[in-house]
Amino acid sequence: MFGLILNENAKIYRRSRTWIFVGIVLLTLVAACLVSHRSFAGSGAQVWKLMDDASALTMLITIFAAVVAGDSVAGEFSSGTVKLLLTRPVSRLQILWSKYLSVLLFAFGFVALLFIASWVVGGLVFGFGGASASYQYVDAHQALQQIPYAAEVMRSYGFALIPLLMTLTVSFMISALFRSSSLAIAVSILLMFAGTLVVGALSRYVWDKYILFANENLGQYFVGGPMVHGMTLGFSVVVLAVYFVLFHAVAALAFHRRDVAS
Template identity: 35%
Template sequence: MFKLVRNENMKLYSKISTWVMLSILLIGVLMAIVVTKVVSNPTDWKQDLQKQIAMQQVDLESARNTLPAEALIDMEREIQLNQYRLDHNSMPMTATVWGISLQMSLYFIQLVTLFTAIVAGSIVAEEFSTGTVKMLLIRPFIRMKIIVSKYISTLMFAVLLMILLFSTSFVLGGILFGFEGAAAPFLYVDQNGVVQEGNIVGYALKTYGLQSIQLVMIVTISFMISTIFRSSSLAIGLSIFILFTGSSIAMLLSELDQNWGKYFLFSNTDLTQYLTNTPLFEGTSLPFSITILAIYYALLLSLSCLIFQKRDVEA
């Protein structure tokens, strides 16, 4: 198995497209952090925060008769958090190194997912379209080991991109914004409407961890599609289509109050909804979503292995 995984990684990193994707991610993070530094002014954060609170209060009053109660509560909590920051001399998280790292995760997690979906969507289909799969199958390896090695290599690429995103964001954010804000607390409003201070390191790691779960599910879907189609371009195209439409369908089902939508895969892939206590559907929880994801995950992997086992190489 180790030899197969190593072989898949050698093929993956010998492609120019792989290094292009890595370069785009690094350059994108660098540019985003530089732009954030240019447009922000952390030295006057108190004055900026006072102006923001005043604007938020005006928006809240003008929206009381138009927005639903839940939206109004969210606005009130944001004002409460900003006022707490002023009263306790707590710099906004967006001006700290951890805040920058979290911002970059929001900006670039879709890009990481897209790049990994491209790799997953082509890693099997490309073998069939070029005919190189025959060279794999004549070796003394069973098909199950071959497909598993490809899947492991894809996950390793996803992990590499996430590590690059996190480390680059943290290092560049610290260089440009300073590391002194690394100890700033993560603020949130609890169920009783009281502002609480949490550990920012734990929150950041939880955010990246939960986003990684969503990434793994997208990768698994793309990988299954790659085992179905011989055309790598078709497999990649379908993977990208699912990536950008899945969450939109989940949002639409939520807005239409279709409660059965809570069983839809993409209603559960974004587990960060439970960090902010804003689930898409009522009656869902973190254990519920994890259970749904586990069922889909097992089904997708089983289908991938089954399809690859039955594929006709000669066709």
């Protein structure tokens, strides 16, 4: 299994698009730092403010991860390399999970790179102090709260990992369902951007709280309040867990039954 994961990682990192994705995110981070230099002047927590703002770039990482995940299985069928892949003395499920774990490592590693790069770039420009400076926010009960800026940064990145994980898993499932990598990538990104619109369009129905996209943002239970009335943190965690298992079950079934003769 370890060898399969290494092989899949090699496929990801030897493609030029991977490094283009990394370059886009890092250049955007540097640009944001330069633009923010004036607005952060005089504050003692500049580097942490930059890191907090930079967490929004996880949206870009989610898009790039969706592209990689959408191509991971479907790309093997598009190029015809799936036949060679299945000649190895391992089960289909091992091949499938090695691909998923490789994409997951890529995505989470990308977020870790963003976190470290934002700290380094921000520290070089603004200085590395201010971790204990206070960050104020309005919680789900509309009360003003204060936490250290460093804690706010960790929370922002932590919450960003949930939609990243779910979007990546959806993309991977779609990749296992379709033979065309282009179609798998297009459908994955479309679903990602259409999620909020779907929740809004179905808000009149009592079952809208069971929609995946209404539950991805766990930060809503700490800041601002839930998107849909009647939802709780525990409810969203259970819904996300059910979807996660379901997506993997569909992907496994589709890949296990896929005919590679043609």
